[in-house]
Amino acid sequence: MHGKHGPADEAEALIYKLETWRPFADILGVYFTRQNMQQQALAACADSSNPSVSYWLRGERLPTIDILYKLGSCLGCDIQQQRNLLNAWLVTQQYRDLATYLRQAVEQGDEHAIEDAILLVKAILGNLR
Amino acid sequence: MTTAIIRVAGQSRAAAVAGAIAGVIRQHRHAQIQAIGASAVHQAMKAIILARAYLADEGMDLVLVPEFVEVEVNTPAAGAVSHTALRFDLRTVSRADPTELVPSPVALSLPVPLVENTLVLTVPISVLQLLDASLAATQRTEDATEAMIFAQYRDELKEVLGR
Secondary structure (H helix, E strand, O other), X not given: OOOOOOHHHHHHHHHHHHHHOOHXXXXXXXXXXXXXXXXXXXXXXXXXXXXXXXXXXXXXXXXXXXXXXXXXXXXXXXXXXXXXXXXXXXXXXXXXXHHHHHHHHHHHOOHHHHHHHHHHHXXXXXXXX | OOOOEEEEOOOOOHHHHHHHHHHXXXXXXXXXXXXXXXXXXXHHHHHHHHHHHHHHOOOEEEEEEEEEEEEEEEEOOOEEEEEEEEEEEEEEEEOOOOOOEOOXXXXXXXXXXXXXXXXXXXXXXXXXXXXXXXXXXXXXXXXXXXXXXXXXXXHHHHHHHOO
């Protein structure tokens, strides 16, 4: 990319990061691999479907919160591992939501609105100022 | 603005006091430290220095306003004895801009507009703090793979945020 980088470019770069970061899939993958379980077995245990489990493991989708505890139980997670799964889920969910929020500002097209949205998103991510 | 006074003695462990200061600051953005005597003041100052380091990652810095206060100390032998104590009033400022006070998270969880299109934003728990906490927890339980994952995401987020 060349030329000057405006707020829209910065927003797009941030959206890309937020959409591609997938800590939940990574943590889920660790427990899934350790349990040496078939996707189908996990899907059946968690009252879900094989494609859903596949999406979760690839980081393309997130399970809903109501299935999260059961998912951990099916994978034999102790309380510490349940906590890791939950934290990873919370972080990933925030990334996805903030990407969607930022996308709305970009689609609006107003540079000041985009700048404000970036500021707000970064504050929630961890920049206090 | 009232918060509990953290009393420091000459035998207080600076790191423990620092943890208490950081905890109060995180909750109230304001703390008061009180010390009587040279060694207590020395421990208090060390604790404040350590607390600044604890809070640095969260974008906060501290300013200190010292004052003398008269306090009564009860001892079994002499009863109530008056002493001059040093009290340090600690207030939170933004590390990025030390002239800017950071308001209490209770008072501020939504963006507050200030002059000239600037925004001051504080959030009770940021994603970075959540990743930090997750990393610390996995390190304590020696979940090496999970710790690596959380560390990687934390570092990448810090890079994006320029921290």
